[in-house]
Amino acid sequence: MLGKEANSDRVDIDGGRRGGLEQQLRQAIVAGDVVKDGRLLSERQLIARYSTTRITLREALFHLEIDGLIFRESRRGWFVSGPRLVYSPLHRSHFHRMATEQGRSAETILVEAEAAALPEELAALMRCEPGTRFWRIRRKRRIDGRLVLFVEHYLSAEIFPDILQHDLTRSLTTIYQDSYAITYGPAYFEINPVALRGYPAQHLGCSEGAYGLKITRVNQDQHGRIIDCDLEYWRHDAISVRVETDQQGSLAG
Amino acid sequence: MLGKEANSDRVDIDGGRRGGLEQQLRQAIVAGDVVKDGRLLSERQLIARYSTTRITLREALFHLEIDGLIFRESRRGWFVSGPRLVYSPLHRSHFHRMATEQGRSAETILVEAEAAALPEELAALMRCEPGTRFWRIRRKRRIDGRLVLFVEHYLSAEIFPDILQHDLTRSLTTIYQDSYAITYGPAYFEINPVALRGYPAQHLGCSEGAYGLKITRVNQDQHGRIIDCDLEYWRHDAISVRVETDQQGSLAG
DNA sequence: TAGTGGTCTAGACCACCCT
DNA sequence: GGGTGGTCTAGACCACTAA
Numbered sequence: 001m002l003g004k005e006a007n008s009d010r011v012d013i014d015g016g017r018r019g020g021l022e023q024q025l026r027q028a029i030v031a032g033d034v035v036k037d038g039r040l041l042s043e044r045q046l047i048a049r050y051s052t053t054r055i056t057l058r059e060a061l062f063h064l065e066i067d068g069l070i071f072r073e074s075r076r077g078w079f080v081s082g083p084r085l086v087y088s089p090l091h092r093s094h095f096h097r098m099a100t101e102q103g104r105s106a107e108t109i110l111v112e113a114e115a116a117a118l119p120e121e122l123a124a125l126m127r128c129e130p131g132t133r134f135w136r137i138r139r140k141r142r143i144d145g146r147l148v149l150f151v152e153h154y155l156s157a158e159i160f161p162d163i164l165q166h167d168l169t170r171s172l173t174t175i176y177q178d179s180y181a182i183t184y185g186p187a188y189f190e191i192n193p194v195a196l197r198g199y200p201a202q203h204l205g206c207s208e209g210a211y212g213l214k215i216t217r218v219n220q221d222q223h224g225r226i227i228d229c230d231l232e233y234w235r236h237d238a239i240s241v242r243v244e245t246d247q248q249g250s251l252a253g
Numbered sequence: 254m255l256g257k258e259a260n261s262d263r264v265d266i267d268g269g270r271r272g273g274l275e276q277q278l279r280q281a282i283v284a285g286d287v288v289k290d291g292r293l294l295s296e297r298q299l300i301a302r303y304s305t306t307r308i309t310l311r312e313a314l315f316h317l318e319i320d321g322l323i324f325r326e327s328r329r330g331w332f333v334s335g336p337r338l339v340y341s342p343l344h345r346s347h348f349h350r351m352a353t354e355q356g357r358s359a360e361t362i363l364v365e366a367e368a369a370a371l372p373e374e375l376a377a378l379m380r381c382e383p384g385t386r387f388w389r390i391r392r393k394r395r396i397d398g399r400l401v402l403f404v405e406h407y408l409s410a411e412i413f414p415d416i417l418q419h420d421l422t423r424s425l426t427t428i429y430q431d432s433y434a435i436t437y438g439p440a441y442f443e444i445n446p447v448a449l450r451g452y453p454a455q456h457l458g459c460s461e462g463a464y465g466l467k468i469t470r471v472n473q474d475q476h477g478r479i480i481d482c483d484l485e486y487w488r489h490d491a492i493s494v495r496v497e498t499d500q501q502g503s504l505a506g
Numbered sequence: 507t508a509g510t511g512g513t514c515t516a517g518a519c520c521a522c523c524c525t
Numbered sequence: 526g527g528g529t530g531g532t533c534t535a536g537a538c539c540a541c542t543a544a
Contacts, residue, residue, distance in 0.1 A: 042529065053515055055308060063462040066448040071437035073520050075530045084445070089496050104496050191494035192337070193446055193466055195319040207531080209316040213446055213462055216537090236464075245494055309533055311511090328511050328541050406517065460512080 022060040023054055029069060029080060031233065042173055047200050066211060073147075073205040080146055084240040089189045089217075094171040095141055095149075104143050108169045111138040111150075111203060118154055125188070125218050126226055127204040133157050146240035149152030150200040152231040159227050159247070172228070182221045189239060190216040200233035211236040273312040274305055282322060282333060293323065293331040319464060321490030326400075326458040335397055335495040340444045342470075347424040348394055348402075357396050361422045364391035364456060365404075371407055378441070378471050379407070379479055386410050390421055393456050401491035403453040406485040410479050425481070435474045443469040446495060453486035464489040 023044075028034045034041045034049070041049070047057055061078060062071050070078050084227040086102060099106035116136035135155040140147055153172065155163055159180070166175050176182040196204065196212035204210075215232040278299075281287045287294045287302070293470075294302070300310055314331060317323050337353060352359035369389035376383040376482050388408040406425065408416055412433070419428050429435040431463055449457065449465040468485040 007519055044529085053517085054530095055516095063448065066462055066464055068447070072530085076524090077529070090278075090498055092522080154294060154385065174334070177318075188496075188498040191444065193464065193489035193492075194321070195316065209319050236446040241448075241494075243434050243442040243444070245343055245442075246441050294528080295512080306534055306536085308535095326513085329543090330510070454508095 001067065001089065001141055021050060021056060022063050026064060026077070027230075029064070034119075035080055035115075036205060038080050039147050040080070041081065042077065065237075072207055072210070074207045076205065080107045081237045082146065085143055085148070086240050086242055087215075087240060088244070089187070090243060091186050092100065092173075092187070094173040096171055099143055105137060107142040107145075109142070110139050110168045111140060112182070113137045113159065113164050113168055116154075122154065122229060125216070126206070126229060128226075128233040133151075135163055137166070137172075138199070140205075146221075147204050148235045150203045150233045152199075153227040153228055154231075159221075159225070167243065176221075176227075185220040185222045187220065190217075190223075193236070194233075196233055196235075204233070204235060206235065213239055213241075261449060274303060274309060275316050277303065277450065279317060280324065282317070282441045284444050284503065288333055291333050293333070306342070318490075319429065324488060325460055327454075327460045329458065333397065334400075336394055338401070338491060339495055340460060340468075340492050341494060341495045341497070344425075345437050345440070346428040349424055352396055357438060358398070358413070360395040360398075362393045362395070363421045364393055366390045366417050369407075375407065378469070381479075388416055390416075391452070392421070395458055396491065399491070400457050401488045403456045405452075406481055407484075408481040409479070412474075412478070422504045427481075431476075433491075435480065436482075438473040438475045438477060440473065443467075445469075446489070449474040449486055449488075457486070457488060459488065466492055466494075468494075485505075 009103045025034070029040065034046065040112075041045070043054060043057055043061075045106065047054060050057065054237040061070065061072075065072060065078075068081055068084075071081050072078055085099065085104060087098070093101065095108065096106045111127050113134055114136060116130050118126060118128065118134050123132070123251055125159050126132075135157055137155065139151050139153070141151065143147040143149075155172075159182070160176075163175070166179065176184075192214045194212050194214045196206055196210045200212070201208050201210060206212075215234065216229065217232065218229040219227055221227045276475055278287070278297045282293065285305040287299065293299070295316075296307060296310055300307060303310065309422075314323065314325075318325060318331075321334055321337075324334050325331055338352065338357060339435070346354065348361065349359045355422070367389060368459070369467040370384050371379060371381065371387050373383050376385075387405075388410055390408065392404050394402040394404065396402075408425075413429075416428070420434065426437065429437075438447055443463045447465055447467045449463045450461055454461050454463060457463075463494070466489050468483070468487065470483040470485065471479060472481050472483075
C-alpha cells in the first residue's frame with residue numbers, strides 16, 4: 001500500500017535525473033520527516049516511501065553520509081549526525097574537558113589494557129627498538145552518547161610501571177600529573193583521512209571501510225622524553241581540527 | 254565469450270563471502286595485474302575477469318578508493334594513487350616548495366581571478382562586514398601530474414589593489430614579498446573531512462560527493478593584519494597533515 | 507562513434523541485532 | 526523470529542570522454 005502510487009514523488013521534482021533522490025532525502029532528513037529520535041526510517045520503509053530500490057536508496061544514503069549529515073552503525077541503522085567536536089592539537093585540553101568546554105557530554109569506555117609490543121611502524125616515531133614492550137590501552141569514547149572515537153595508547157612501560165592499577169577511564173593527562181608528576185611537553189601529530197577497518201571499525205560499530213580520520217600523536221613530557229603515543233580513529237563527521245599559529249613562519253627564503 | 258567460463262576465479266578463493274572481491278582486487282592492483290600506466294582496466298573488463306556484476310565490482314572499487322589505494326576521475330576511469338603529500342601548517346612553505354622538497358613535481362593552473370564578495374560564512378573569520386569586496390582567485394594544482402587540490406583564495410582588495418596584474422600561477426607568498434613587502438605572520442587553520450561538490454569537484458575531475466579534506470586558512474601579515482584566506486579542497490588520499498608543537502601546552506588546570 | 511563511468515530497476519540470500 | 530543492514534545477481538539507459 002505504500003508502493004507504486006507514491007511514484008509521483010520523484011518524477012515531478014527531478015524526473016529521475018542525477019541525485020534527485022539524494023536531494024529529496026536531504027530535505028526530508030533536515031525537516032525531520034523521515035527521522036524519529038535521531039534515527040532514520042529503515043531502508044525498506046524509505047524504499048517504499050520513495051518508490052525506489054535498495055541499491056539506489058543506499059547510494060543516496062552513502063552520499064549523505066560522506067557529507068556528514070547522517071551516519072551508520074553497522075547493521076543497526078542510519079542516524080542523524082550531531083555537530084563536529086572542535087579538536088585543537090595546540091591546546092592540550094584532554095578529551096573530557098574539550099567536550100565539556102563545548103557543551104557536549106563525554107564518556108570513556110575502557111576496552112582493554114595490557115602489555116604489548118609496539119607496532120613496527122611506530123618504532124621510528126617513538127625512537128625505540130622495534131619490539132620494545134609498552135602498555136597498550138584501548139579505549140573508545142562517546143560524545144553526546146554517540147561513539148565517535150577509538151584510541152589505542154602506547155605508554156612507556158619504563159616510565160609508567162604500574163599504570164594499569166589506575167582508573168583508566170580517567171584522562172591519562174590527569175593520571176600522569178597526579179601519580180607521576182609528569183606533564184605533557186611538545187607533541188607531534190599526523191592527521192590522515194583513512195578507511196576504518198578491523199578493531200577501530202568494530203569498536204565504533206561502523207561498517208568496514210567507513211570514512212574516518214586517523215590522528216597519530218607522539219607525546220613528550222616536560223623534560224623532552226617521549227612518554228607515549230596515541231592512535232586515534234575518529235568518525236569522519238565527528239571532528240573539526242583547528243590549528244592556530246601565533247608565530248611567524250619558520251620559512252626564510 | 255569473456256563471461257561465464259571464468260567463473261572459477263571467485264568461487265575457489267572466497268565463495269562469495271563478504272569482501273572477497275575487494276581483497277582479490279586489492280592484490281591484483283598492488284601486483285599490477287589489472288593496471289596499465291597507472292590506470293585500471295575498465296569496469297566492464299574487470300567484470301569479465303572476475304565474473305561479477307557492475308554493482309558488486311563498483312562497491313569493491315569504492316572501498317579501495319576510501320582506503321586511498323585508487324581514485325576516480327569522473328567518467329574517465331580508475332587510477333592508482335600516489336603517496337600522500339606531507340602538509341605542515343606550521344611550516345609556511347608554499348605549495349611548490351613543499352612538493353619539491355618531497356621530491357614531487359608540482360603545477361599550478363589558474364582557473365579564474367576576479368572581484369567577488371566574501372562568502373557570508375567567512376565574514377566572521379576575516380573580521381569584516383558581510384559583502385566586503387575581495388579578489389577571488391581560483392586555482393587548481395597537480396602533484397606528479399595528478400589534480401589533487403582546488404583552492405579559492407580571497408585577497409584583501411585594499412591591501413593588494415593590482416594583484417590581478419601579476420602572474421597568478423606563481424606562489425602568492427612570493428608575489429606578496431616581491432611586490433608588496435608583505436610576509437606571512439600568524440595563521441588560523443580549520444581542517445574538515447567533507448564531501449567534494451560543485452566547483453571543487455568539477456575542477457578536480459572527481460565525482461560529486463567524493464571524499465575530501467577541506468582546509469580553511471586565514472592569514473595575517475607580519476603586522477597582524479588579516480590579508481587573505483584560502484579555501485583548499487584536497488583529494489582525501491593525496492595529503493597527510495603534520496603538526497609539531499614545540500612549546501608546552503597552554504593548558505594550566 | 508564506440509566505450510566509459512553514473513544511475514537505476516527488481517529482485518535475492520545472508521549475518522547479525524533486537525525483542 | 527522478525528527485521529535490519531550487508532552483499533550479490535542480471536540486466537538497462539544515460540551523459541560524457543576519447544579517438
